[in-house]
Amino acid sequence: MRSLLLLWLLVLLVVPLTAHAQPSADDEAAIELLEALDVDSFPAKGEAIDAIVASDDERARGWLQALLDGRLQRADDGRFVIVLDNSGRDWPVEDALSGEDLGEMSRRDLDRIGINNALRNQLRSVIAVVDLYSPNVDQRRTSAERLLGEVDEDLAGPIEALIEEEEDARVRQRLTLALAIHRLEQGDIQAVEHLDGSLHSSARIALNRATSSDDEALAQAATAALANIEQNLRLNRAAETLYFGLSMGSVLVLAAIGLAITFGVMGVINMAHGELIMLGAYTTWMMQQLLPGQPGLALILAIPAGFMVAALAGIAIERSVIQFLKGRPLETLLATFGVSLILQQLVRTGISPLNRTVVTPEWMSGSVAINDALSLTLNRMYVLGFALVVFAALMLVMRRTRLGLEVRAVTQNRAMARSMGIRATRVDILTFGLGSGVAGLAGVALSQLTNVGPNLGQNYIIDSFMVVVFGGVGNLWGTLVAGLSLGVINQVLEPWAGAVLAKIIVLVFIILFIQKRPRGLFPQKGRAAEG
């Protein structure tokens, strides 16, 4: 296979890319090539792919890409087509040979040319080699990345030549690394120097193999380089765990911060808090349904919409249930628990018991690579940032606005506040609406991390109460610190205790902590403490 690749490369090197004057193999030959793909055995398909690569047909890349995506199919009449969109029952297709638009075909009349992971690997490598010569820098970067650990004798020469010509530093660095890995596998001791300090896994794998080499000098050099890398890796792992912890913590903070207002400040035990989060998540889904094709915009619009929906639902709960149960925490708990079940079943019967798909916009998927061993997932980074923004905004509202002042006054001494002319009932409504709205915001963020279904809220209600109680009831800073530190503790424990035990340890820790300091991390002081 590699020699075929080389052949392909040589042709490409000799013929400048722009020279599409190269006569394409006529359609008969092309059909023969494609027909070889339409067999049951995967190894035979692999050979057919090599034949296509060697054929030097200019449509080859398109075919290979379509094959990789599962869109290269055969119609009942034997024609090869490329499916443009494979959702629904009828699919728009075009002719694989002429590129002619063939309208829509039923999936019953189409046979997909299936591939498996081995072929997928082969196709990616083949396409990567082709793309090394692409004028597009991004394509070259992806293909250079792909070739790490995949370079062999045949490819080494052309790659060396390419490094000379390459303008992009990143591509050059990747190709050099790929070449060094190949040389190390050949037993070249100089290559160890190139790999020393590289955190990339294929470099580590190559060094690992080299440590058991017969050549003692090489084995020693590799061992030394590995020890170096290992130390560096430990630092990266610590940073990664910290990030995991902060990210988990930010989810806890988001889920709990609304509760910190309704439970912490107002003293209402609202068991339907989780369902308010769920409403926020469903609002995100709804917005994406309303704005098809624009998941990013829909997500941004879902932030105010989710707030409003959850706030209104919260106010409705406050007016219809909670206001009649003031000062009766047990009854409030039971009543709001009932409300939570009603809301869940409403969603189940009204929308569907199945999870809804919330699309993650392009700019939120994937991760940013800090270095080869440490990359931070983007969606969680956004959620972390969002949690901090929500917290800051909430602090501002409570500290710097009239509403915040009134809320604090009413919760500290209701009778006194009323006698000063504050309309306590209105403050109750607004506060509860604010806390519920923030729960809705949490739902918008969670829709990007977990599944949006009727059970979404249940998974977070216990954690939310835990964070608020641990942080100190009535203290927003406490909620922030408690959430983040519980997240970090959990993630530090998880690797050596396992997920199940880590959770139990954290719960036990909180129980012991509350025994010692019943008012949490940051107990309220002074007059506020009496309320």
Place this chain on the structure above:
Amino acid sequence: MNAPKASFTPRRLITAMLAAGALTGGAQALADDPIKVGILHSLSGTMAISESTLKDTVEMLIEQQNEQGGLLGRELEAVVVDPASDWPLFAERARELLEQHEVDVVFGNWTSVSRKAVLPVFEELNGLLFYPVQYEGEESSENVFYTGAAPNQQAIPAVEYLINQVGIERFALIGTDYVYPRTTNRILEAFLKDEHGVADEDIMVEYTPFGHSDWQNIVSEIRRFGEEGKPTAVVSTINGDANVPFYRELGNQGIDAADIPVIAFSVGEQELSGIDTGPLVGHLAAWNYFMSVDTDENYDFIDAWIDWNDDEEAVTNDPMEAHYIGFNMWAEAVRKAGTTDPDEIKDAIIGVTVPNLTGGYAAMMPNHHITKPVLIGEVQDNGQFDIVWQTPSTVAGDAWSDFLPGSRDLMADWQAPMRCGNYNVATGSCGGSTAAEEAEEALAEE
């Protein structure tokens, strides 16, 4: 007699008589008392996500059967109860179905713990239960028909595929912390070590709580586990909802199926309908049916399902096919026995063979499990699976695993004269084994 009448051959006469019979039979069906079919699936609570579609499936099958004139000239009537994902309530509802509604057969349950809860009720009241979900095995009851896969029809062939076809040498067994993943992983560990000589350090086992949503650490551990240079795969028994955040995290941390494939036993089309599958292309699932199976029976079933739901996006999955098979087997047994009496059905159904949706046939074995083909599918970007491998023939379900010490010698055979669910071939006695207790003890030790 005119000339045209001469063409009225005996065969035509018979056809006409049969048609007339079917018509009158259809008319009678409305008159007589109906055959009652109980449906015991959660419509509320956490399991509603999976079970509510199964209720719809059985209702659809009943309607289709009624359109064909019912059974034995009687109409079928669905009796639906909602056990609300509450295990003890399953037992109460099962009792209600059998005692109050006097149903002739029950289709139901999803989780193993709910099945264990209703088992004594069905045995006491001599009801019939068709259980459609893949499960951990180590059970065979006279009153239960297991139309889902036993471990040897899913987990074992899947791991063999990984070893033989993909060349995997390192395994991460990741599961939710309850009985099905723990038993399956115990069987798999024994199988990998004893049959394939996989070393201890090449097996990583990790359990998570139910509804686990923070997969960052585990996914990063899997990534490191796979960076040792040996081909690595994840065998996932993660249950239900927790799969969505798991796959999301995999995609975001850039773990590609070509590097570390994940093979899942609980992820079907329905679970995937909650995620964008673009980053998951190539990850695997092992089932006995996929929606993408290219047969006319399957397309008919899908089209009927889409029409029933009036939803173009409606998906079908493996447990639905299991109900399809189970329902048709029961109907066939009723026709064969000429009655719905449970004892008669129990005898009549063994050996009954009906078409499955994958172009073959399923037969009811004496151990109350059925024969199934095992399919391995790769996730596609449209949320479907592309079948990349399947067993050359169907595999008969084994109630008692051959890879666990306690159950190796056991077999189930509900035919006369044996009539035993746990016959010990070593001691030659029925119920002579304490396999279940041994398995539980082994679990407790872990």
